Amino acid sequence: MPSAICVDNLGKKYTISHIRQDDSSLRELLSRGVARCGHRLLHPLSPAPAPARVSEEFWALQGVSFDIARGDRVGIIGRNGAGKSTLLKILSRITQPTTGSARVRGRVASLLEVGSGFHPELTGRENIFLNGAILGMSKGEIVKKFDEIVDFSEVETFLDTPVKRYSSGMYVRLAFAVAAHLEPEILIVDEVLAVGDAQFQKKCLGKMETVGSEGRTVLFVSHNMQAVRYLCNSAIVLREGKVACIDTPERAIDEYLRDGMVNEGGGDLAGRIAALPPDPAFRLVAIDLSQQGRGCDEVVENGQPLDLAIEYDVLQQTTGLRVYFDLCDEYGTILFRSFHDEQSDGIPVVHPGRYRSRATIPANLLGPSRYEIRVRASIFNVRACTSPEGVRIKLKVEQTGRYNKAYLGDTFRGKLAPTLSWENEAVTPLR
Amino acid sequence: MTTEEIALPELLIEPDRPVLHYWRDVWRYRELFWFFVWRDLLVRYKQTVIGVSWSVLRPLATMAAFSAVFGILAKLPSHGVPYPLLVFAAMLPWNFFANALSEGAASLIGNANLMTKIYFPRIIVPAAAMAVSLIDFVISLAIMAVLMLCSGYFPDWRVAFLPLFLLLGALPMVGGGLWFAALNVKYRDFKHLVPFLLQFGLYLSPVGFTSELVPQRWRLLYSLNPMAGVIDGFRWSLLRGAAELYWPGIILSSSLSLCLLLSGIWYFRKAERVIADVI
Numbered sequence: 001m002p003s004a005i006c007v008d009n010l011g012k013k014y015t016i017s018h019i020r021q022d023d024s025s026l027r028e029l030l031s032r033g034v035a036r037c038g039h040r041l042l043h044p045l046s047p048a049p050a051p052a053r054v055s056e057e058f059w060a061l062q063g064v065s066f067d068i069a070r071g072d073r074v075g076i077i078g079r080n081g082a083g084k085s086t087l088l089k090i091l092s093r094i095t096q097p098t099t100g101s102a103r104v105r106g107r108v109a110s111l112l113e114v115g116s117g118f119h120p121e122l123t124g125r126e127n128i129f130l131n132g133a134i135l136g137m138s139k140g141e142i143v144k145k146f147d148e149i150v151d152f153s154e155v156e157t158f159l160d161t162p163v164k165r166y167s168s169g170m171y172v173r174l175a176f177a178v179a180a181h182l183e184p185e186i187l188i189v190d191e192v193l194a195v196g197d198a199q200f201q202k203k204c205l206g207k208m209e210t211v212g213s214e215g216r217t218v219l220f221v222s223h224n225m226q227a228v229r230y231l232c233n234s235a236i237v238l239r240e241g242k243v244a245c246i247d248t249p250e251r252a253i254d255e256y257l258r259d260g261m262v263n264e265g266g267g268d269l270a271g272r273i274a275a276l277p278p279d280p281a282f283r284l285v286a287i288d289l290s291q292q293g294r295g296c297d298e299v300v301e302n303g304q305p306l307d308l309a310i311e312y313d314v315l316q317q318t319t320g321l322r323v324y325f326d327l328c329d330e331y332g333t334i335l336f337r338s339f340h341d342e343q344s345d346g347i348p349v350v351h352p353g354r355y356r357s358r359a360t361i362p363a364n365l366l367g368p369s370r371y372e373i374r375v376r377a378s379i380f381n382v383r384a385c386t387s388p389e390g391v392r393i394k395l396k397v398e399q400t401g402r403y404n405k406a407y408l409g410d411t412f413r414g415k416l417a418p419t420l421s422w423e424n425e426a427v428t429p430l431r
Numbered sequence: 432m433t434t435e436e437i438a439l440p441e442l443l444i445e446p447d448r449p450v451l452h453y454w455r456d457v458w459r460y461r462e463l464f465w466f467f468v469w470r471d472l473l474v475r476y477k478q479t480v481i482g483v484s485w486s487v488l489r490p491l492a493t494m495a496a497f498s499a500v501f502g503i504l505a506k507l508p509s510h511g512v513p514y515p516l517l518v519f520a521a522m523l524p525w526n527f528f529a530n531a532l533s534e535g536a537a538s539l540i541g542n543a544n545l546m547t548k549i550y551f552p553r554i555i556v557p558a559a560a561m562a563v564s565l566i567d568f569v570i571s572l573a574i575m576a577v578l579m580l581c582s583g584y585f586p587d588w589r590v591a592f593l594p595l596f597l598l599l600g601a602l603p604m605v606g607g608g609l610w611f612a613a614l615n616v617k618y619r620d621f622k623h624l625v626p627f628l629l630q631f632g633l634y635l636s637p638v639g640f641t642s643e644l645v646p647q648r649w650r651l652l653y654s655l656n657p658m659a660g661v662i663d664g665f666r667w668s669l670l671r672g673a674a675e676l677y678w679p680g681i682i683l684s685s686s687l688s689l690c691l692l693l694s695g696i697w698y699f700r701k702a703e704r705v706i707a708d709v710i
Contacts, residue, residue, distance in 0.1 A: 014708065093444060093550040095707040102444040116548040119470055121477045126470075133466040134549055162477070 002105065004186055004217040005068040005091065009100035010061055012086050017055040060086040061241045064100070068219070070185075073212040075228035075249055076221045077256045078238035084221045085190060087238070088112060091219065092188050106185025106217070109136050113190070115175030120164035124155055124174055127163050131178045145181045152203075153177035173200055180207045186217045191224075198411040205231065225253050226368070226399045257299050257398060269297065272391050281318045282377050282385040285311040285354065289373075289393065297393075302368065302417070303400030306361040310340070310375055314350050320380030321350045323357050325390075329415050330370040347380065367417035368399035453700070457552045467559030472566065486570045490526060494519045501639040508641065512673045513582050516575075520669045521638040521662045523571050524600045528658055529629045531564035535608025536625045539616050543710050553703045554696075557612040561605060568597075575669065589668040596664035599685055603657035606691030613702035616710050637662050641674055654680030657688045 061083045068074050076084050089095045091102060092110030117134035118127050128149055132142040142149075150156050153174040155166070163171055189208070208231055212218050222228050228235055228249050235252035237244040245255045273284050288309040289296050300306050310323055324339040340357040341348055376390030403417040404410060476482040494515055501507045502514030509517050538560035539546065539553065546553065579585060615621040636658045637645075645653045653659055660681040666674035 089547075089707065090444060093442075094547065096704050097444065097446055099446065104442040104444065105440075107440065108442070110550070113544075113548045117545050119474060121474045122470065126473060130466055130470050133463050134545065134551070138462060 002070060003067045003103075004070040004072070004105050005066075005219070006103040007064055007066050007091075007100070008102070010064040010087070010090060010097050010102055011059060011099035012061040012083075012090060012095070013098040014058045014060055015055050016058050059241050061090070061097075064238075064241075064243055066236060066243060066246055068217060070105070070217055071215045072234060073218040073220065073232045075232035075235035075252070076219065076238060077223070077225070077228060077235055077252065078244070081240075082238040083241040084238055085112070086241075088188050088190055088219065088221060104186065107136070108186045108188060109179075109182040109184035110188035111135070111179045111182075111190065112188070114172050114179070118163055118171070118175060121162055123162055124153075124159045124166070127174065128178055131175065132181075135179060135182055136184070137182060141183075149177045149181050152180060152207075169200075176200075176204055180204070180211075184216070186219070187211055188219045190221045202407075202410065225256075229253060229400075253398075253400075257296075257301060269391070269393065276386050276391065279315075279377075279385040281314065281316050281379065282321060283313040283315060284375070284377065284386065284391065285313055287311075287375055287391060287393065299396050299398060300366075301400040302366045302397045302403070303363055305363045306366075307358060308361065308373065309356055309358045311354065311356045312377065313354050314352050317349065317351050318379055319349045320347045320382070321377065321385070322380060323375075323377045325359070325376065326374045327361070328372045328374060330372065332372070333415075335371075335415050364401040364403060364419040365416055366395075366397045367403070367412045367414065368397055369412055369415070371395040371397060453552060457554060460551045460555055463551055464555045464559050464562075467555065468562050471560065471563045475563075483570075486567050487574060490519070490522055490571050490574065493526075494522060497522075497639045507639075507644065510641070510673050512670050513584060516578060516582060516584060516670060517641070517666065517673065518639060519571075519575055519578060520666045520673075521636075523568065523575060523669075524596070524661045524665050525633065525636055525638050525658060526571060527564055527568040527597075528600055528604045528661075529633070530567055531561040531604045532608050532611065533625055533629060534560040534564055535605075536611035536615055536621060539612045539706065540619075540622075540710065546710050547707050553706055554609070554699060557608050557699075558605075561608050579669075584670070586669050587671045589672055592668045593665070596661055596668060599664065599681075599688065600658065600661040602685065602688035602692045606688065606693070606695035609695035609699040610691070613699045616702060616706055632656070632658065641666070642677070643675070650677055650680055651683065654684045655687065657684045657691070660684040 064083075064087065076087065078084050086095070088110065089112070090097050091104065092108060092112065094110075094112075115131070117131050119130060122130060128146065129139070129142055132145075132149075133139070137145075150159065153170075153176075155170050155174050158166065158170065163174070166174070205227060208218065208220070212231060218231070220228070220231060232249050234246065235249045236246050237252050237256045245252055247255070269287060273287065276284055286309075288307075288311070289300070290307045290309070291300060291304045296306075308325065310325075312323060314321065322339050322341060324337055324342075326334045326337045328334050338359060340359070371394075373393045373395060374390040375386075375393070377385040379385060399412075401417070402419050404412075476485065479485065481488075497518045498515045501518070502509065507514075535557040538557045541560075542556050545556075611621050611625055615625075635656055642650070642653065642659055642663055654677065660677070661684075663674045663676060664681070667676055
């Protein structure tokens with residue numbers, strides 16, 4: 001298969017100049033020029049002062065190379081600022097690279113924003129034509145597909161209303177409908193599926209899948225790991241402007257999640273632990289989150305168990321010292337509380353020393369959502385040994401588990417997503 | 432399969448794009464040009480009560496004011512031509528020039544959201560914005576015809592040269608429009624400068640008076656204003672030679688205009704590379 005996109009050593013440099021030396025206003029430019037002339041008049045012999053320009057170079061992309069075969073559906077993942085959008089902008093020719101080159105074979109359509117080029121004063125009908133033309137469709141093509149587009153967008157009643165009177169949902173649906181009916185050989189899509197309601201999102205995913213299965217090349221940036229896993233047959237992980245890995249979606253997502261774990265928070269967490277008010281009987285030493293033996297922070301997968309280890313010093317003999325954590329949803333509602341000694345028969349007496357308590361949150365329990373773990377300790381009926389909030393650890397759970405696997409794009413409802421053992425059987429067939 | 436592969440266009444993205452590809456792309460995106468023109472026309476009079484009538488009323492009102500001030504109050508010479516006609520013949524090219532220039536200058540930042548999200552040859556945007564002003568020009572031309580009919584003052588063979596002078600007026604217009612559009616992207620000062628320049632230009636150009644009022648020895652200097660020769664030309668061809676053509680001036684201003692156009696294209700192309708990054 002010949003390659004559709006061949007990127008070689010691509011780089012993009014931005015120059016960030018600092019506020020006072022910014023020359024983007026003519027006045028600045030002129031006043032600096034005048035100042036220099038003045039200097040020259042007053043001190044004709046001494047060299048003119050060099051303008052104290054404080055500018056910083058920033059490489060949004062550096063040394064990026066990869067090959068994409070025709071018909072491939074490639075997901076591009078990475079944290080915010082990893083260079084994903086810059087890469088798409090270069091490939092869709094909106095901005096020029098600073099170094100390197102890219103060869104693109106076939107007609108490219110890029111969808112970096114839903115509804116770019118929509119004019120609020122124009123009606124839905126007029127905007128279909130305008131937006132279609134802007135995205136690269138010919139008038140004939142638009143006329144041919146007009147009904148299909150209207151159908152897909154579900155706004156036929158409001159076709160002759162200016163889009164400024166549309167609800168945001170209608171606006172987005174119409175915009176995506178136009179874009180979805182492009183027929184380029186290469187489709188470049190930036191995070192645009194994050195719009196619309198769940199049902200429409202599903203429809204969009206379905207449409208993207210069809211585009212892919214028609215043998216067209218798709219480049220797809222997303223933070224939605226589920227969508228990447230579902231739509232793509234390979235994925236590129238970008239990290240700080242460089243390619244971190246190119247692999248199957250599964251492995252690339254793994255790499256991306258691990259990246260998130262290593263990069264953030266470790267020191268911060270230690271800081272939060274150290275900042276706890278001192279207690280005569282208890283001192284928290286460390287909290288360690290890990291999945292499959294790999295330490296993690298914030299981003300976790302729900303397809304694998306999450307191990308929580310709490311290390312602490314007991315400073316004096318205590319009865320009823322309990323180390324525990326709350327699993328909260330993103331609004332702080334406690335979903336459950338779990339104690340280190342919840343299974344003991346009597347109230348244990350703890351002797352001075354260093355202890356480590358471990359708990360495992362099983363796989364297939366957390367939903368694709370945000371949670372917070374709050375680690376605390378208290379002496380039963382006596383006092384709390386940590387601050388009332390304890391040590392808070394934010395979790396962002398990525399869907400990799402069994403739960404609802406076939407129904408991508410469906411909104412996650414509820415707080416937890418345990419997999420229950422459903423048994424389904426046909427009782428009697430309906431005749 | 433193989434033939435299809437060969438047929439697929441290959442695109443090379445590099446730090447510096449070859450010029451040839453650019454003009455080929457402009458041609459390829461020509462439909463978009465018409466869509467932009469169509470959009471701007473559609474949008475123009477949405478939610479107005481009198482709609483297109485604005486295009487008729489505005490020039491007529493200006494003409495009335497100028498005729499009153501310069502013709503009736505100041506009693507400037509008019510070579511036997513009704514003063515309103517004299518003024519209107521000059522306003523045709525001037526309004527075209529001024530509207531197109533200001534629309535062109537504002538066009539890129541007016542479409543900033545497109546610049547950062549979609550690729551197309553950027554030159555289409557100011558070009559379409561300026562083309563829209565051509566519609567106003569055509570409307571004004573029709574008003575001119577009506578005015579001439581009413582006053583019984585008919586043009587002679589010289590009217591055949593009108594398109595030539597229109598073209599001569601389009602040179603500095605497109606050139607200036609491209610310069611300002613590109614400069615506007617980086618230095619928003621031009622947003623304030625352009626309306627001011629145009630207001631200034633209206634009084635510097637022979638719109639309310641004839642250029643014969645300018646002393647002969649200053650005529651060549653006066654021709655540095657690229658619109659002076661164009662306005663004279665319009666009067667000459669529409670009003671049976673009411674204004675004499677000052678050839679040295681016309682040659683000077685048309686060569687200046689040509690320089691402005693070529694440099695405008697050059698600068699626009701240069702600025703275009705970073706539009707998405709600085710807009």
